[in-house]
Structures are given as C-alpha cells and as structure tokens.
Amino acid sequence: MQIAKVRGTVVSTQKDPSLRGAKLLLLQFVDEEGKLLPGYEVAADIVGAGLDEWVLVSRGSAARIASGNETRPLDALVVAIIDTINIDNRLLYSKKDQDR
Amino acid sequence: MQIAKVRGTVVSTQKDPSLRGAKLLLLQFVDEEGKLLPGYEVAADIVGAGLDEWVLVSRGSAARIASGNETRPLDALVVAIIDTINIDNRLLYSKKDQDR
Amino acid sequence: MQIAKVRGTVVSTQKDPSLRGAKLLLLQFVDEEGKLLPGYEVAADIVGAGLDEWVLVSRGSAARIASGNETRPLDALVVAIIDTINIDNRLLYSKKDQDR
Amino acid sequence: MQIAKVRGTVVSTQKDPSLRGAKLLLLQFVDEEGKLLPGYEVAADIVGAGLDEWVLVSRGSAARIASGNETRPLDALVVAIIDTINIDNRLLYSKKDQDR
Amino acid sequence: MQIAKVRGTVVSTQKDPSLRGAKLLLLQFVDEEGKLLPGYEVAADIVGAGLDEWVLVSRGSAARIASGNETRPLDALVVAIIDTINIDNRLLYSKKDQDR
Numbered sequence: 001m002q003i004a005k006v007r008g009t010v011v012s013t014q015k016d017p018s019l020r021g022a023k024l025l026l027l028q029f030v031d032e033e034g035k036l037l038p039g040y041e042v043a044a045d046i047v048g049a050g051l052d053e054w055v056l057v058s059r060g061s062a063a064r065i066a067s068g069n070e071t072r073p074l075d076a077l078v079v080a081i082i083d084t085i086n087i088d089n090r091l092l093y094s095k096k097d098q099d100r
Numbered sequence: 101m102q103i104a105k106v107r108g109t110v111v112s113t114q115k116d117p118s119l120r121g122a123k124l125l126l127l128q129f130v131d132e133e134g135k136l137l138p139g140y141e142v143a144a145d146i147v148g149a150g151l152d153e154w155v156l157v158s159r160g161s162a163a164r165i166a167s168g169n170e171t172r173p174l175d176a177l178v179v180a181i182i183d184t185i186n187i188d189n190r191l192l193y194s195k196k197d198q199d200r
Numbered sequence: 201m202q203i204a205k206v207r208g209t210v211v212s213t214q215k216d217p218s219l220r221g222a223k224l225l226l227l228q229f230v231d232e233e234g235k236l237l238p239g240y241e242v243a244a245d246i247v248g249a250g251l252d253e254w255v256l257v258s259r260g261s262a263a264r265i266a267s268g269n270e271t272r273p274l275d276a277l278v279v280a281i282i283d284t285i286n287i288d289n290r291l292l293y294s295k296k297d298q299d300r
Numbered sequence: 301m302q303i304a305k306v307r308g309t310v311v312s313t314q315k316d317p318s319l320r321g322a323k324l325l326l327l328q329f330v331d332e333e334g335k336l337l338p339g340y341e342v343a344a345d346i347v348g349a350g351l352d353e354w355v356l357v358s359r360g361s362a363a364r365i366a367s368g369n370e371t372r373p374l375d376a377l378v379v380a381i382i383d384t385i386n387i388d389n390r391l392l393y394s395k396k397d398q399d400r
Numbered sequence: 401m402q403i404a405k406v407r408g409t410v411v412s413t414q415k416d417p418s419l420r421g422a423k424l425l426l427l428q429f430v431d432e433e434g435k436l437l438p439g440y441e442v443a444a445d446i447v448g449a450g451l452d453e454w455v456l457v458s459r460g461s462a463a464r465i466a467s468g469n470e471t472r473p474l475d476a477l478v479v480a481i482i483d484t485i486n487i488d489n490r491l492l493y494s495k496k497d498q499d500r
Binding site: 048063065080083086088 | 307308309310311312314315316318319324326338340341342343351360361364371372373374375376
Binding site: 207208209210211212213214215216218219224226228238240241242243251260261263264271272273274275276 | 485
C-alpha cells in the first residue's frame with residue numbers, strides 16, 4: 001500500500017452503473033519522509049476518510065476485495081485511516097497531532 | 101483511477117475477435133493541478149465519452165469487470181465522465197464550464 | 201493499452217512448456233505524438249503483426265484472456281494491429297500511408 | 301519480488317474490518333548494489349520480520365495468496381526474510397553479518 | 401515480458417512455507433539495445449537458468465500460472481531462457497555467442 005493524503009473529491013453522474021453510491025476521493029501520495037509527492041490517485045473510500053487525513057491506498061485487484069466492491073471496475077481503494085507511522089523508532093506522523 | 105482527457109480514437113480491423121464493437125479512445129493523463137501529462141493510455145469506453153471530456157480511467161483487471169468486457173483482453177477502461185473535481189474545497193474542474 | 205511498434209522477435213527453446221508455439225515479438229513503445237520511446241515489451245502475438253507495424257499491447261492478466269493463452273505465464277499480448285490513430289480530429293498515424 | 305529494508309510500522313484503527321490483526325510494515329526499497337532507494341511500500345507481514353531486516357516483498361494479487369490474506373484488500377506482502385544475496389558469485393548481503 | 405540477465409541468487413530460510421523449494425534468482429533488466437538497466441527483479445525460476453544467461457521474466461499474476469506455483473505468493477517468474485533476439489532483422493543477442 002501507499003501512504004496518501006486526502007486532497008479532495010471527484011463527482012460523476014455519467015458512469016458505469018456499478019459505481020453508483022461509490023465515494024471517490026482524490027489522494028495525493030506522501031513519501032517516506034512525510035512530504036507530498038507529485039503523483040495522485042482517485043480511489044473509492046470504504047472507511048469514511050475526510051479531507052487532509054492520511055490514509056493507506058491499495059491498488060490493482062485489491063480494490064475489489066472489500067465487501068460491496070466486487071463488481072465495480074475499481075483499481076484503487078482507501079483501506080485504512082492512518083493513526084501513526086513510526087520510522088526507525090521515531091514518530092513520523094500522528095493523526096492526533098494533525099487534528100489539533 | 102487516473103484522471104485523463106479524451107484526445108482521440110484508435111481504429112483497428114485486424115484484432116482479437118473479442119474486441120469487435122469495442123470503442124477505443126486515446127486518453128492523455130492530467131495531473132492533480134489540471135495540467136496535461138506526457139503519458140497516455142488507449143482505453144475501451146463504456147460511458148460514451150466525447151473528445152476533450154475529462155474521464156476516470158481504471159487500469160489492470162478492473163477493465164474487464166464491466167458488463168460485456170469480461171472476455172476482452174483489455175487493461176484500461178473509461179469508467180466515468182467527470183462532472184467536478186474539488187481539491188482543498190476549491191473547484192479544480194467543472195464539465196459545465198468546459199462545455200460553454 | 202499502449203501503442204507500440206514491432207521491432208523484432210525473441211526466440212527461446214528452453215522455456216515453460218505452455219509457451220510452445222507462442223510467437224514472441226519485441227515491441228518498442230510509441231508516445232502520443234508518434235515518437236519511439238525508450239521502453240519496450242516482449243509480447244505474445246495473436247493477430248499476426250509484422251515488422252514495423254503499429255500495434256496495441258495489453259499488459260497484466262489481460263494477456264491471458266485471449267483463446268489459447270489462458271494457461272501461459274504471459275504478462276503482455278499484442279491484441280490489435282492499428283489502422284489509424286486520430287488526435288484532436290487530426291490523423292496521427294495511418295497504416296496505409298506506412299505501407300506505401 | 302523486490303528487496304526492501306524494514307524501516308518501521310503503520311498503525312490504524314479505522315480500517316476495513318478484514319485488516320484487523322494484520323501487521324503493517326513500512327519498507328524502503330534497496331537497489332541491486334544494496335543502497336536504499338527513495339521508494340517505499342507499506343506491506344502486511346506474515347514472516348515476523350523485524351526492524352532493519354532485509355526482506356522480499358511481493359506486490360499485486362500475490363499479496364493475497366498466503367493463508368489468511370485471501371479476503372484482505374492487500375497489494376503488498378512480506379514473503380521472506382533474506383539470509384543472503386549473491387551477485388556475480390560475490391556476497392552482497394548476509395543477515396548474519398548485519399545481526400552482529 | 402522483460403529481458404533480464406541472471407546476476408545472482410537470493411536465499412531465505414524464514415519465509416512463507418509455500419516458497420520452500422522455490423529457487424529465487426536476482427535478475428537485472430536489459431534494455432532494447434542490450435545494455436544493463438538500473439532496475440532488478442527477484443524471480444522464481446522454473447527453466448533452470450544459470451548465471452549470466454539472458455531470460456524472459458513475466459510479472460504480476462502470470463508468475464503463478466506455471467505448474468507448481470499456483471499457491472505461492474510470487475509476482476515474478478523466469479519463463480524462458482533466450483536463444484536469440486532479432487531487432488530490425490539484425491541479431492542483437494545470441495546465447496551461442498555468449499557461451500563461447
């Protein structure tokens with residue numbers, strides 16, 4: 001999975017019927033030092049992630065494993081909202097600090 | 101999914117028989133600031149996207165999930181025509197503005 | 201799918217038995233302006249593509265969808281020989297012109 | 301598979317229910333000369349890898365092959381802790397030396 | 401598939417039980433002009449490839465198609481040892497010349 005920050009939303013009415021009800025988030029990738037990277041991904045959300053939260057995004061067929069997404073033509077899915085990231089026993093990110 | 105702009109079409113008569121009737125669009129990727137990127141993808145279209153429209157493209161096995169494509173050797177599919185993209189509560193793209 | 205030009209062939213006798221009879225082409229990728237890119241792919245051919253022809257190549261599990269390839273460990277397949285590519289209503293490529 | 305070094309952990313409480321109990325490691329890729337690369341991957345661990353160990357990471361649908369992961373939306377998995385890497389009959393890496 | 405040169409081996413004792421008996425080769429990618437590229441892949445071998453040989457490597461779910469690998473969490477597989485590569489009717493590589 002990759003670490004990404006929720007930057008926004010993508011809305012569409014003319015789409016594959018299976019995608020009705022799917023919430024699509026625009027995610028920007030974050031590198032292993034916590035900096036925003038140029039790449040992005042539009043992913044379906046099943047965990048209720050909000051703007052600016054850091055999430056884990058799974059890509060490829062993994063996006064269709066979660067319940068309700070099996071028959072949707074998705075290739076990216078937000079699978080978790082990140083609480084903490086520790087690198088070399090040092091706290092890189094904490095949702096608690098971010099929310100203050 | 102990635103955001104892309106419909107730039108054109110690809111036509112082929114000598115192809116895998118399963119691809120008969122599939123409309124193939126040439127898409128150019130768009131970055132998270134709305135600029136055209138150098139990369140492109142040729143994708144089947146199931147939503148009736150037209151020239152210059154912004155769409156969502158799914159890649160990999162997702163391209164064969166939609167009805168009618170299960171047995172086609174596709175690795176990219178236009179799954180939605182984008183109405184709006186919002187980033188940091190700011191409107192990045194609106195189809196309505198584009199159509200004027 | 202990506203657009204690629206047939207540059208050559210790869211021959212192997214010591215291989216997975218399932219690959220017997222599979223014709224393997226060396227393809228070089230072409231960008232959306234028609235220029236050769238540095239990347240290449242070795243792909244199985246099911247449409248009879250010849251040297252210098254422009255083709256569409258599907259990658260990933262799509263390569264095993266076409267009849268006869270289901271049990272071959274392939275990750276790339278030539279699925280179509282391109283007749284024409286149109287970008288912004290302008291003809292970028294025509295096989296007819298190329299064949300002259 | 302790619303070679304990677306275990307750099308840390310990612311913790312999440314709000315996630316797809318199937319991910320409960322999955323240990324998520326932050327891995328940094330290592331190149332074929334043993335140097336750390338900028339890219340990283342967050343992967344589930346099934347082999348008990350510890351901080352600073354070098355591991356093999358499988359990506360894509362391979363991440364869901366191992367027992368217990370079939371229904372988890374994972375796209376990366378630590379499948380082995382590396383003992384030794386030999387390149388051109390020269391020892392590039394040995395876990396034993398690293399552990400001293 | 402990509403063209404790669406066998407550079408070495410990776411050995412692991414602590415691994416997913418399904419990987420017991422799998423031989424893991426370290427491959428370095430070769431470009432379409434025959435030069436070594438910086439990227440590498442660790443792949444299972446089913447064709448008995450030896451050091452310095454040029455091989456074809458399949459990635460993704462293709463790695464689990466070959467007999468005996470169906471339940472192994474592999475994402476890369478050596479599927480063929482290359483005899484010859486021809487580009488533009490010119491011999492780029494011949495195993496025979498290499499073996500002298």
